Amino acid sequence: MKRQNILLLVGAIALAVLPLVMLAHGGSEFGGSDDLATKLITVIKPGYQRWVSPLWEPPSGEIESLLFAVQASLGTGVVAYCLGYYRGRRRGQGNDAATR
Amino acid sequence: MHIMEGYLPAEHAIGWSVASLPFLIVGVKRLSDRLRKDPESRLVLAAAGGFTFVLSALKLPSVTGSCSHPTGIGFGTVLFGPWIMTVVGFVVLLFQALLLAHGGLTTLGANCFSMAIAGGFTAWWIYRLGGALRLPFNLTIFLAAALSDLMTYVVTSLQLALAFPDPVGGVLGSAVKFLAVFAVTQVPLAISEGLLTVLVMNLLRSHASDIVGGLIPRLRGAVR
Numbered sequence: 001m002k003r004q005n006i007l008l009l010v011g012a013i014a015l016a017v018l019p020l021v022m023l024a025h026g027g028s029e030f031g032g033s034d035d036l037a038t039k040l041i042t043v044i045k046p047g048y049q050r051w052v053s054p055l056w057e058p059p060s061g062e063i064e065s066l067l068f069a070v071q072a073s074l075g076t077g078v079v080a081y082c083l084g085y086y087r088g089r090r091r092g093q094g095n096d097a098a099t100r
Numbered sequence: 101m102h103i104m105e106g107y108l109p110a111e112h113a114i115g116w117s118v119a120s121l122p123f124l125i126v127g128v129k130r131l132s133d134r135l136r137k138d139p140e141s142r143l144v145l146a147a148a149g150g151f152t153f154v155l156s157a158l159k160l161p162s163v164t165g166s167c168s169h170p171t172g173i174g175f176g177t178v179l180f181g182p183w184i185m186t187v188v189g190f191v192v193l194l195f196q197a198l199l200l201a202h203g204g205l206t207t208l209g210a211n212c213f214s215m216a217i218a219g220g221f222t223a224w225w226i227y228r229l230g231g232a233l234r235l236p237f238n239l240t241i242f243l244a245a246a247l248s249d250l251m252t253y254v255v256t257s258l259q260l261a262l263a264f265p266d267p268v269g270g271v272l273g274s275a276v277k278f279l280a281v282f283a284v285t286q287v288p289l290a291i292s293e294g295l296l297t298v299l300v301m302n303l304l305r306s307h308a309s310d311i312v313g314g315l316i317p318r319l320r321g322a323v324r
Binding site for chain 2: 001004005008011015016018019020022023026028029030031032036037040041044048050051052054055056057058064067068069071074075076077079081082083085090
């Protein structure tokens with residue numbers, strides 16, 4: 001199980017790193033696909049204007065990345081708390097025979 | 101997969117919101133039933149929500165030279181079914197719409213439909229199919245998570261194609277263009293999501309086999 005987990009993690013990391021390496025000299029911008037789709041809308045229907053604007057927008061790219069980091073760390077925190085809780089509980093029950 | 105605020109014409113925005121609403125209502129009902137009958141599962145449910153939070157915040161580079169993010173819906177769907185994950189997906193999308201200007205309130209219905217509903221039910225059906233075909237559990241949840249992720253972006257492409265048909269190629273021509281932006285980019289990310297889903301499920305199973313066994317009947321009593 002442990003070996004499989006390491007392979008899974010390495011696979012996920014490789015899938016994120018490979019495009020950066022493969023396309024390092026291709027002049028790719030690695031912009032967001034959501035923004036590309038928004039641009040495509042204005043290509044298909046020139047002159048389309050958004051009819052509602054967001055109530056609030058992060059004032060800068062830094063603030064936006066801050067909020068994305070907050071989102072990711074909140075999620076990680078909850079997942080890690082859950083895993084840690086059950087791990088500790090199992091240890092506490094003395095089910096160490098099940099541990100490898 | 102986020103359609104940005106104001107980028108769906110009003111009738112489409114309303115249509116997708118109306119389409120998503122019944123799923124959300126049933127989801128809230130199922131969620132409150134589950135929490136009442138099975139308070140033990142609360143922590144795992146929180147983890148399923150947390151997983152969706154992390155994965156939908158991870159904007160990963162892809163082979164097309166653009167970035168996109170997974171959805172994390174498949175993991176929770178395997179544990180809690182698609183209805184409850186509709187609510188979880190909705191909460192994540194609402195957070196992103198309000199705090200990140202990512203997606204929007206007018207497009208919330210459409211985005212909820214693609215990510216939480218189409219993504220959730222795809223994961224659920226693939227998961228059920230894998231069980232019926234007696235595929236290994238890890239392979240099944242890999243496929244469920246990866247295809248759910250991909251389906252989300254296919255549905256977003258179709259939503260945009262319906263709203264913005266190509267002047268020459270019509271809805272189909274437009275769909276091809278949006279799919280080129282979304283679906284191709286998403287293929288490696290969908291594989292990543294599948295791998296991460298199996299990883300976190302492995303960890304959860306090794307520490308809380310009783311809880312997971314209670315949520316996933318086919319794993320009940322599985323001795324490892």
